[in-house]
Amino acid sequence: MKVTVVGAGAVGASCAEYIAIKDFASEVVLLDIKEGYAEGKAMDLMQTASLNGFDTKITGTTNDYTKTANSDVVVITSGIPRKPGMTREELIGINAGIVKTVAANLIEHSPNTIMIVVSNPMDTMTYLVHKATNLPKERIIGMGGALDSARFKYRLAEALGAPISDVDGMVIGGHSDKGMVPLTRLATRNSVPVSEFISEERLDQVKEDTKVGGATLTKLLGTSAWYAPGAAVSGLVQAIACDQKKIFPCSALLEGEYGLNDISIGVPVVLGRNGIEKIVEIELNDAEKAKIQESAEGVRKTNGLLDL
Ligand SMILES: NC(=O)c1ccc[n+]([C@@H]2O[C@H](COP(=O)([O-])OP(=O)(O)OC[C@H]3O[C@@H](n4cnc5c(N)ncnc54)[C@H](O)[C@@H]3O)[C@@H](O)[C@H]2O)c1
Numbered sequence: 001m002k003v004t005v006v007g008a009g010a011v012g013a014s015c016a017e018y019i020a021i022k023d024f025a026s027e028v029v030l031l032d033i034k035e036g037y038a039e040g041k042a043m044d045l046m047q048t049a050s051l052n053g054f055d056t057k058i059t060g061t062t063n064d065y066t067k068t069a070n071s072d073v074v075v076i077t078s079g080i081p082r083k084p085g086m087t088r089e090e091l092i093g094i095n096a097g098i099v100k101t102v103a104a105n106l107i108e109h110s111p112n113t114i115m116i117v118v119s120n121p122m123d124t125m126t127y128l129v130h131k132a133t134n135l136p137k138e139r140i141i142g143m144g145g146a147l148d149s150a151r152f153k154y155r156l157a158e159a160l161g162a163p164i165s166d167v168d169g170m171v172i173g174g175h176s177d178k179g180m181v182p183l184t185r186l187a188t189r190n191s192v193p194v195s196e197f198i199s200e201e202r203l204d205q206v207k208e209d210t211k212v213g214g215a216t217l218t219k220l221l222g223t224s225a226w227y228a229p230g231a232a233v234s235g236l237v238q239a240i241a242c243d244q245k246k247i248f249p250c251s252a253l254l255e256g257e258y259g260l261n262d263i264s265i266g267v268p269v270v271l272g273r274n275g276i277e278k279i280v281e282i283e284l285n286d287a288e289k290a291k292i293q294e295s296a297e298g299v300r301k302t303n304g305l306l307d308l
């Protein structure tokens with residue numbers, strides 16, 4: 001299993017590190033446009049191999065796509081992150097050009113690959129990759145919901161005073177502060193609905209804290225977060241590499257599912273060796289349906305800024 005990660009910055013390097021630590025891939029190639037940067041990150045990571053006990057070979061390259069040839073999975077993290085006070089949507093001007101070029105270069109050398117898009121605004125970048133390439137829709141996956149759901153579970157566990165391993169929950173919809181739809185109705189503590197333990201008001205607070213999860217960290221760090229994003233991407237890569245058939249909310253191209261067409265947005269999908277093996281359509285109540293439609297309107301507005 002060969003994995004390429006484009007962008008050896010905060011998220012890309014963290015993603016490579018988690019993939020290596022989980023030790024399921026034979027090779028990870030880090031590629032960056034900044035001279036020597038990916039090579040340096042790869043060497044530093046390789047020097048953790050004996051300490052962390054992995055055999056994954058990590059190499060770095062400055063923009064040489066021949067080194068990425070025949071990758072089974074490629075991850076795009078190249079582009080600028082947001083600064084405090086910025087929305088993800090404001091990154092579109094710079095990131096759209098980068099993502100389009102990077103996707104074309106990757107596909108030229110790995111035509112059978114499965115592509116995971118991370119760069120923001122992620123749902124729109126995923127849609128752009130659909131429009132700009134001829135990869136089948138099962139092989140283009142946007143990562144956002146896996147991270148947002150991890151943040152949701154963190155906030156739920158905090159509110160419940162419960163261990164995170166006892167908590168389950170999912171965030172669907174667009175990967176934006178306004179667009180996220182945390183499904184509190186379906187969240188559980190060891191199979192018991194969380195509403196059995198905490199008030200509606202506290203759950204509303206959990207929802208709000210989840211939606212601004214990224215912005216809260218950006219304010220604290222001065223740039224956007226990387227550990228949880230990197231771990232979330234590594235989870236998707238592992239589900240594909242190991243054919244796990246796990247369900248993650250991912251940005252997928254919809255053709256009628258959830259009443260939506262011609263849009264990439266976060267919905268639950270089954271991930272396996274073929275990429276998105278199934279889009280899971282869960283029964284939403286009227287309020288949740290309305291939230292998804294509203295979220296889709298936001299994503300469409302950002303998609304409208306693309307020069308397709
Ligand atoms: N989808 C999500 O859940 C999620 C979460 C966190 C961050 N992000 C996004 O991921 C992206 C990366 O964030 P980061 O914190 O790692 O940023 P970063 O600045 O640390 O790293 C980005 C890297 O991309 C490289 N790069 C730029 N143009 C390139 C090109 N044309 N080819 C190859 N490499 C190129 C830069 O040199 C840099 O090293 C941002 O757009 C950020 O908003 C998404």
